[in-house]
Amino acid sequence: MRRVVCPGSFDPVTNGHIDIISRASTLFDEVIVAVGVNQSKARLFTADERLSMLAEVCDGYDNVRIDSFDGLLTDFCRDRGARAIVKGLRAVSDFDYELQMAQMNSSLAAVETVFVPTSPEYSFLASSLVKEVATFGGDVSRLVPPLVLKRLTERLSGRGGAGRPGETG
Numbered sequence: 739m740r741r742v743v744c745p746g747s748f749d750p751v752t753n754g755h756i757d758i759i760s761r762a763s764t765l766f767d768e769v770i771v772a773v774g775v776n777q778s779k780a781r782l783f784t785a786d787e788r789l790s791m792l793a794e795v796c797d798g799y800d801n802v803r804i805d806s807f808d809g810l811l812t813d814f815c816r817d818r819g820a821r822a823i824v825k826g827l828r829a830v831s832d833f834d835y836e837l838q839m840a841q842m843n844s845s846l847a848a849v850e851t852v853f854v855p856t857s858p859e860y861s862f863l864a865s866s867l868v869k870e871v872a873t874f875g876g877d878v879s880r881l882v883p884p885l886v887l888k889r890l891t892e893r894l895s896g897r898g899g900a901g902r903p904g905e906t907g
């Protein structure tokens with residue numbers, strides 16, 4: 739079985755992430771979407787909230803499952819029996835850092851990184867920008883799934899539970 743890990747912070751998941759997850763699901767037998775839950779980083783959404791939004795928006799993909807990890811990504815890949823990591827590349831500017839991480843990861847474990855070019859309509863899209871635009875009342879409805887838009891709106895208006903409005907993470 740060809741199993742791949744698609745890692746990220748997903749704070750929150752965007753249509754750009756879904757584009758990569760969906761295309762990875764056609765290339766591999768199983769895709770594990772892995773939410774990094776590094777406690778030291780400030781996030782708008784808790785790990786549980788990020789996992790639950792991903793679970794809902796990936797519900798239609800039979801070979802995609804959602805998981806979380808803390809610590810090294812390569813340890814997680816080893817534990818789950820995954821020999822590959824999939825990453826989206828939005829622009830050349832992503833490449834330097836992504837290449838460095840891919841080389842570090844393959845030096846730590848027998849894990850290859852596969853880069854998938856982001857679809858052009860999402861090449862500018864990042865969770866941090868979505869949060870910033872939404873914080874100032876901009877329209878992000880074309881950039882995130884409806885469920886995420888609802889949670890973002892609630893969180894930023896202070897109606898959405900334990901979050902921290904204004905933090906961009």
Ligand code: PNS
Nearest residue numbers: 745746747748774809810811839842843
């Ligand atoms: O969505 P992001 O914030 O770009 O995701 C970054 C993530 C979680 C994929 C990256 O920070 C990561 O892999 N963290 C795990 C820690 C680790 O393995 N570090 C060494 C990478 S070379």
